[in-house]
Amino acid sequence: MTNSISDIPQARVLLVTGSNTTEAHPVLALQMKKAVRQNGAKLILIDPRRIGLADFAYLHLRQKPGTDVAIYNAMAHVIIEEGLTNDDFIAARTENFDALKEAVRDWTPQRAAAISGVPAAQIVEAARLYATSGASAIFWAMGITQHTTGTDNVKVLANLAMMTGNVGRPGTGVNPLRGQNNVQGACDLGGLPNVFPGYQAVTSVDARHKFAEAWGVPYEKMNDHVGLTVTEMMNGALHGTVKAIFIMGENPMLSDPNLSHVKEALEAVEFLAVQDIFLNETGRMADVVLPAVSFAEKGGTFTNTERRVQLIRPALPTPGNARPDWQIITDIANRLEADWSYADEAEIFAEMAALTPQYAGMSHARLEQDGLQWPCPTSEHPGTAVLHAGTFARGKGLFQAVNYVTPAEEVDDDYPYILSTGRILFHWHGGTMSRRSPGLDAIAPEAEVEIHPDDGEQLGIAHGDLVQVSSRRGQVVAAARLTRRSPAGTVFMTFHYAEAATNLLTIDAVDPTAKIPEYKVCAVKVEALPVPRQQ
Amino acid sequence: MLQADQVVPTTCPYCGVGCQIDLHIKDGMIFRVNGRFDNHVNHGNLCVKGRFGYDYVHAPDRLRQPLIRANRSDELAPTDWDIALNTVANRLRHARDTYGPDSIAILTSAKCTNEENYLLQKLTRAILGTNSVDHCARL
Numbered sequence: 001m002t003n004s005i006s007d008i009p010q011a012r013v014l015l016v017t018g019s020n021t022t023e024a025h026p027v028l029a030l031q032m033k034k035a036v037r038q039n040g041a042k043l044i045l046i047d048p049r050r051i052g053l054a055d056f057a058y059l060h061l062r063q064k065p066g067t068d069v070a071i072y073n074a075m076a077h078v079i080i081e082e083g084l085t086n087d088d089f090i091a092a093r094t095e096n097f098d099a100l101k102e103a104v105r106d107w108t109p110q111r112a113a114a115i116s117g118v119p120a121a122q123i124v125e126a127a128r129l130y131a132t133s134g135a136s137a138i139f140w141a142m143g144i145t146q147h148t149t150g151t152d153n154v155k156v157l158a159n160l161a162m163m164t165g166n167v168g169r170p171g172t173g174v175n176p177l178r179g180q181n182n183v184q185g186a187c188d189l190g191g192l193p194n195v196f197p198g199y200q201a202v203t204s205v206d207a208r209h210k211f212a213e214a215w216g217v218p219y220e221k222m223n224d225h226v227g228l229t230v231t232e233m234m235n236g237a238l239h240g241t242v243k244a245i246f247i248m249g250e251n252p253m254l255s256d257p258n259l260s261h262v263k264e265a266l267e268a269v270e271f272l273a274v275q276d277i278f279l280n281e282t283g284r285m286a287d288v289v290l291p292a293v294s295f296a297e298k299g300g301t302f303t304n305t306e307r308r309v310q311l312i313r314p315a316l317p318t319p320g321n322a323r324p325d326w327q328i329i330t331d332i333a334n335r336l337e338a339d340w341s342y343a344d345e346a347e348i349f350a351e352m353a354a355l356t357p358q359y360a361g362m363s364h365a366r367l368e369q370d371g372l373q374w375p376c377p378t379s380e381h382p383g384t385a386v387l388h389a390g391t392f393a394r395g396k397g398l399f400q401a402v403n404y405v406t407p408a409e410e411v412d413d414d415y416p417y418i419l420s421t422g423r424i425l426f427h428w429h430g431g432t433m434s435r436r437s438p439g440l441d442a443i444a445p446e447a448e449v450e451i452h453p454d455d456g457e458q459l460g461i462a463h464g465d466l467v468q469v470s471s472r473r474g475q476v477v478a479a480a481r482l483t484r485r486s487p488a489g490t491v492f493m494t495f496h497y498a499e500a501a502t503n504l505l506t507i508d509a510v511d512p513t514a515k516i517p518e519y520k521v522c523a524v525k526v527e528a529l530p531v532p533r534q535q
Numbered sequence: 536m537l538q539a540d541q542v543v544p545t546t547c548p549y550c551g552v553g554c555q556i557d558l559h560i561k562d563g564m565i566f567r568v569n570g571r572f573d574n575h576v577n578h579g580n581l582c583v584k585g586r587f588g589y590d591y592v593h594a595p596d597r598l599r600q601p602l603i604r605a606n607r608s609d610e611l612a613p614t615d616w617d618i619a620l621n622t623v624a625n626r627l628r629h630a631r632d633t634y635g636p637d638s639i640a641i642l643t644s645a646k647c648t649n650e651e652n653y654l655l656q657k658l659t660r661a662i663l664g665t666n667s668v669d670h671c672a673r674l
Contacts, residue, residue: 004575005552005575005576006575006576024550025550025551025552026582026583027552027554027576027577027580027581027582027585028552030580145673177551178550178551179550179551179645180550180551180645180646180671180672181546181547181548181549181550181551181553181645181646182551182644182645182646182647182648182649182652183551183645183670183671183672184551185645185648185649185652186643186644186645186647186649186652186670186672187672188649189649189652189653189656190652190653190656190660190668191643191644191645191652191655191656191668191669191670191672192668192669192670192672193666193667193668193669194666196656196660197653197656202660202666211660211661215657215660215661216661217661221664222660222664223636223637223660223664223665223666225666226666227637227640227665227666227667227668227669228637228640228667228669229669229673230642230669230670230671230673230674231673233640233642233667233669236640237640241637241638242638242639242640242667243630243633243634243638243639244626244627244629244630244638244639244640245639245640245641245642246623246627246639246640246641246642247641247642248641248642248643248644248647248651248655249643249644249645249646249647250642250643250644250645250646250670250671252642252671255671255674256674257674267607270626270630271626271627271629271630273623273626276598277597277598278591278594278596278597278598279596279598279602279611284611285607286602286611287603287604287607287622287626288601288602288603288619288622288623288626289598289601289602289603289611290601290619290620290623291597291598291599291600291601292598294548294591294592294597295545295546295548296545296558296565296589296592297592298648299648300648300649300650300651301648301649301650302546302548302553302648302649303553303649304546304551304552304553304576305551305552305553306553306576308553308575308576309649310546310553310555310576311545311546312545312546312548312648313543313544313545314543315541315543315545315558315560315565316560316563316565316592317563319597319599320597320598320599320600321599321600321601321616322597322598322599323616324651325644325647325648325651325655326648326650326651326654328620329651329654329655329658330654331616331620332620332623332624332627332658333654333657333658333662335620335621335623335624335625336624336627336628336658336662336663337662338658338661338662342654345648345650348650348653348654349649349650351653352649352650352653370573370574370575371553371574425582425583425584426583426584427584428549428550428584428588432591433548433549433588433591434549434584434588434591436590436591436594437584437587437588437589437590437591438590439587439590440583440584440587440588510673514673515673516673516674517673517674519674
């Protein structure tokens with residue numbers, strides 16, 4: 001997030017898109033509800049599904065999945081045509097506006113309406129509201145990014161924020177909501193194939209010198225090319241170029257797209273090691289499994305969606321012979337050529353903070369009270385609540401012209417429904433944690449597929465019937481939930497249930513830049529199962 | 536009312552909001568969790584997972600012992616740390632020295648700490664010599 005959770009109630013307009021906030025980020029959603037109910041802010045919801053936030057929305061635009069670029073280009077068109085741009089901000093803080101103007105000239109609301117199914121009048125009203133409130137904030141999650149056009153979707157949202165000057169002040173901003181508890185930190189600390197900690201590029205000579213020196217490695221030994229992303233690793237394993245895979249705390253056999261393909265890939269490698277707290281679907285395929293500990297049995301830090309670095313503290317003894325992940329990694333390193341001797345997590349933090357500019361002023365001692373939001377460059381710096389207040393990271397904000405392209409797989413006669421995937425309130429990701437809580441699992445014990453009642457009637461499917469959902473890649477069985485939440489023609493499933501692994505169906509087509517898979521759109525068919533369900 | 540032996544302030548392990556919580560511990564078990572008020576994130580609030588979703592910590596099927604097998608057709612069997620760690624180190628070294636550093640791929644974790652992510656990418660880059668380290672940020 002460019003902004004902070006605590007400044008959400010200052011927004012006059014909230015544009016929430018591709019985020020089922022009340023279920024996936026419920027406590028952050030409380031601040032959105034506060035903005036609407038207590039402070040009179042207007043919520044523009046742009047989402048195909050009638051999710052919980054729809055009850056709080058002033059406007060709900062229900063687009064056909066995968067047509068986001070068309071809608072946001074048309075909103076930009078309206079804002080420019082009606083003279084609602086913030087020209088001072090554009091002149092002082094941005095560049096390339098003329099190219100954007102040219103690119104959206106033909107993107108009339110009528111053209112976007114024909115593609116997205118959203119009435120043109122709603123697009124116009126959303127554009128006017130967003131541009132004229134004085135403080136408009138955009139929020140999104142995987143509904144924007146998990147598309148082959150994920151990067152484009154983010155660019156068109158950034159265009160809207162910049163052309164209206166809705167950046168750099170409380171109650172504004174472009175705010176992606178991070179899913180996992182520490183996905184922000186895993187990115188910040190270099191858990192990505194293209195960057196060292198602090199987003200310093202592995203292709204940079206200076207960065208390689210800096211880390212070679214800090215780590216005591218000869219400069220020539222530093223690898224100078226970008227490594228593989230998750231999806232590329234699986235392809236590499238299948239093609240024989242990746243021979244050994246080590247996995248810490250992830251379960252690609254449930255969370256990756258096109259699972260049959262992942263299974264073949266993990267079977268193909270010569271060596272697979274998995275470090276986790278449970279023997280999950282991926283661990284069962286491994287040659288070696290290393291028992292690690294949960295958040296309640298170790299110390300360290302997580303970084304949340306507003307860039308706040310916060311402590312976790314050990315509360316329980318480690319179970320059996322399990323050990324904290326950092327000790328396991330250290331032991332493996334020392335059995336290779338390393339000579340690491342970290343006394344505790346605070347000492348590791350000190351080393352990484354010294355190499356990571358955004359974290360440079362932080363220490364475990366400073367995080368004790370309330371954590372700190374990065375960037376925090378010095379030991380006196382109070383942290384940063386709002387990014388891009390005076391300038392953007394690259395200097396001037398760059399407008400980018402984006403053209404609309406269709407999703408990788410469109411519906412046809414054989415696979416006539418769009419499948420979109422996501423989460424529900426009661427479970428988490430692959431279900432490893434939440435499905436072991438009997439209270440949560442009792443509320444949502446089985447995989448369901450949301451089907452619009454009109455589609456249910458056409459298919460001869462009643463509420464609660466077991467149905468088979470199939471794509472070109474696989475099939476799963478789930479219980480039909482007839483509901484108007486999903487629009488007719490679109491079905492929705494979660495990926496929480498290993499016994500009905502939705503990612504057997506999903507497509508491994510990825511965004512060309514971010515390499516994120518298109519979980520939100522693939523083509524499926526839905527069939528009633530002839531067998532009665534077992535009680 | 537049940538009295539805690541210990542109340543430990545920490546951060547919720549579920550989503551990216553990072554709610555601040557108190558774990559109430561009695562006889563080595565988490566028996567109550569409440570949201571903390573003294574912060575800028577959750578102001579005492581929690582969702583249903585953050586308040587009640589901790590049984591997994593005490594689940595009987597938690598991994599307590601390293602497991603190993605010589606062949607994929609065998610069952611995984613308990614082993615000791617030395618054998619497990621030596622096997623991992625030797626097999627990674629073998630892949631690196633035989634096929635080159637880029638024959639190794641590492642998945643780090645959005646569920647693990649910053650410190651652990653830092654160390655695993657350091658192992659990947661400084662010792663194994665590849666940049667093929669990624670995690671589920673995209674998933």
